[in-house]
Amino acid sequence: MPVPRSAKYIGRDVIKERRERLLSQAQTLWNRDGLTAVGVLVGERLDMGVLENILDGFDSAPPRRRIAKSNGRPTRLDEQGADDEDIALAALKDLSLVFKGLYTALRTGKLQKLKLTMDRCIGVVHERWGGITQWLIYCARNVVPGDTGYNWDRVIDSCTWILEPILFYADDDPVTHDLVARPPTIDLVFCLLRITDPGTERPATHKSYPNSLCSIAKVFAMSVMSTTGHYIQSHLNEKSPHTRRDVVRSIVRRIQDVSATPRHTPDDMSRVSCDLLNLIPGACIILTRRGPGEAYGVSDVLFEGARALSCAMEDVSFKNSALPDYLTLDAGINQLVSLATWPRTPPRAMERLFEAGIIPCIIRSLPHTNRSDPRHRGIEEPAYHLLPFLTDSRIFSAVKTGGADLEPLMKELERYPKSKVAVVEPIYNAYSLALRCCKSAFQDRKSPIEMCYNLNHEVPREGSRDCTTLKTCSVCRVVFYCSEVCQREDWAAFHSEECTRGAERWRPRLTVAGVTERLERDRLMILEALANRFLPPPTEIVRRGSGGIQNASEDSSVRIHTFDLAGGLYQSIATGEASPPKRFVEYESMTLPSYFQKYEDVLGDRTRARLSRCAEDIKHKHESTLLVAGTFTAHKVCICICAKMVYNPDSEVGERYRVVWHACSILCLPLWLFGI
Structure with missing residues (x-):
């Protein structure tokens, strides 16, 4: 019973x-x-x-x-x-x-x-x-x-x-x-992200999902990019450094795994695009939300993300492969550029972005942008946003590695309708000009540039000095000289009055901003290349009445020729509204007082005093000497370099203007420009 x-x-x-x-x-x-x-x-x-x-x-x-010791399972x-x-x-x-x-x-x-x-x-x-x-x-x-x-x-x-x-x-x-904000949920997302297939040891994938190789990537993107994403980051920051690195390493491995996936059919490209759309923006967001001083994985994410998008666009051009999803291109490129230009991103990480071929990728992607889709941010803005960074010699070297020959790219685009190509031409022209100027400055030079703060420095002799053996003031570490003679002269004439203030004010700012001798030299070389490319001889400037000496009795008669390569960044600081650049360089000629007024925030008393004294000398040498200034940007600073240049008509074309004296000022950029 x-x-x-x-x-x-x-x-x-x-x-x-x-x-x-x-x-x-x-x-x-x-x-x-x-x-x-x-x-x-x-x-x-x-x-x-x-x-x-x-x-x-x-x-x-x-x-x-x-865990078994024999097979680790x-x-x-x-x-x-x-x-x-x-x-x-x-x-x-x-x-x-x-x-x-x-x-x-x-x-x-x-x-x-x-x-x-x-x-x-x-x-x-x-x-x-x-x-x-x-x-x-x-x-x-x-x-x-x-x-x-x-x-x-x-x-x-x-x-x-x-x-x-x-x-x-x-x-x-x-x-x-x-539920999403709870640590167990976040731990589950991290667990899935880090897990590998026990059979292949590759990142685990969702094999039966119809539109993606890896819905784990989709889950990761949904968790990071939702309004609860800050919980993900806060919980990750509480983990050990080893765990944080392991999470980033897992993301990089997944991007690499997607990049290695065959793309023979439109369905293949659709699946790859879906995964890249989920992985790249999510990874960039995680990395930009991390605390200061923690830069692990940024270089790898930038390199692998840009390489994946670049390879996909190469397939479109050369193998007639299916086009990646519009949103993938848009979100991927925007987030990669945002991460690369983030003030806490190491400079080397920016180089890796260019090495991976981000410029050819952008040029190839532009005809495919869909401006009618409100979800799209557009690729033009990040394309222009990268332009100011090309003035660094290391970035230029990275660009050459990733593909600096843009003419073949434009020939590829001839098969598109004219309305599509019209979107590309302004950006193509801006990059072509930038790369030509960088080539003149960093590759075609036959003699090193002179870096000397001595106001009495004379016309440089052809190939006379080695620019790598500069003398630096041991107190303030701010000014450079080509020789001990120039250093003694400037100390007696000028620097002894400013050195203490320089040590107190400028040295900490330069250290925090990462402004080095090489960075200053690179911008000075670009400035000299721009003068040789765009400025006529001083006598011609005087004859046109647009420069030189108009009235020797007035200090305002001395004009300064300015090249703005910061992409309008300084104007954004002045107006309080960030605006993307629209070209590589902006030129303007103005009187020295007008220049002081326009750039008063970035020009310190030290630079203004030196420029005023230099202008007195130029009044008497206006037929062979000009004042030229350039505004540049690096990761965290706006850099203003003013130089006295002499013109030698007997030198080779492209080297007739040469720097004989310069001064440099910096302005640390406000964090609101980066959304911080």
Whole structure:
């Protein structure tokens, strides 16, 4: 005679039967009609008792597995641990099917009343989320294919299917928002991001997902780029340095893995584009939110991200491959440029971006921008935003590595309609001019440039000095001289009055801003190259009445020829509104007092005093000497360099103007320019 059971157990059996019947029907519908039909079925027939019964499978604590020394994989469990694992895997399978079905039906616009069912499900899950995430992390890390009959790939699928709707609705629902903000959720995202396929050791992927190689990348992007993204970053910052590096390393490995994926068909390119869209912007956002002084992984993300986009665009040009998604190009390029120009990004990381071929990638991408789509930020702005950084010799060297020959690119674009090419031409012309000027300054020079702050420095002799052996003031470390003679002369005539103030004010600012002798020399070389390219002989300037001496009795008669290569950055500081540059260089000729007034924030007393004294000398040498100034930008500073240049008509073309004296001022850029 059977033992009578309590009503509690009878009720459980009834609920279990309803669960098995519902999930069996859902599985049949999935195989026959797809996930949308599953969502409709679940919305009509699921009650919270069945959902609670599913969640009961996560009640026990996950067992501990030991790692085998022979192959590094988890060992088999004892009988009790195996039973708990089987129960949890069954619960994982059922819960993921419920969530994925409802989410798919809602996303396809079917029966919006299903949203009420989804909200109720998330509310029930919210109460038991801690135990659920423990099992999700355990299963993703430890389930060995063949151990339980539950395929490891399906475990990864199930984890992402549960996370996707929670992340998607986090911005609209306070309960879901709280779920995403919890550390267990964030730990689960990091776990999936870092996990590798036990069979191939490659980053784990979602093999059955129709539009992507890796829905883990999608989950990562959704978590980082939602309104709850700051919780992700805060929790990551609390982790150990090793864990933080491991997360970044995992992102880089995933980008590399996507880049290595074959792209033979439009479907291949679609899947690659989807993953790049999820990985690159999310990685850039994580890295820009990190604390100061922590730059690990920035160079790798910039290089691999730019290389992936560049290779994809090369396929479009040379292999007639399918075009990456517009949004992928737009978001990827914008986020890479934002990360590269971030004030906390190391200079070497910027070089890596150019080495990976970001310029050819931008040129090839411009005809494909979709300005009518409101989701697009546009590629023109980041393209112009990179221009001011080309005035660095190391950046120019990196550009040559990544592809500096732009003429073949324009020939490639001739197959596009004229309206498409018209978008490219202004940016192409700006980059062509910038690269020609950089080539003249850094590659074609036959003699080193003179760097000397001595106001009495004479016309340089051809190839007379080695610019790498400069003398620097040992007190302030701000001024440079070509020789000890010039250093003694300037000390007696000028520098002794300014040195103490320079040591107190300028040395800390230069150190913080990273302004070095090389950086100053590079900008001075560019300034000399611009003068040789654009300025006529001083006698011609006088004859035109646009420069030189108009009235020797007035100091205002001395004009200064200014080249703004900071992309309007200084004007942005003055107006309080950031505006992107529209060309490589802006030229203007003005009187010295007007120049002082316009650039009063960046010109210190030291530079103004030197310029005023230099102007007195130029009044008497106006037929062979000019004052030339340039405004540049580096990562954290606006740099203003003023130079006295002499003209020698007997020198070779391109070297007739030569610097004989210069002074440099800097302005540390306000953080609001970078959105900080």
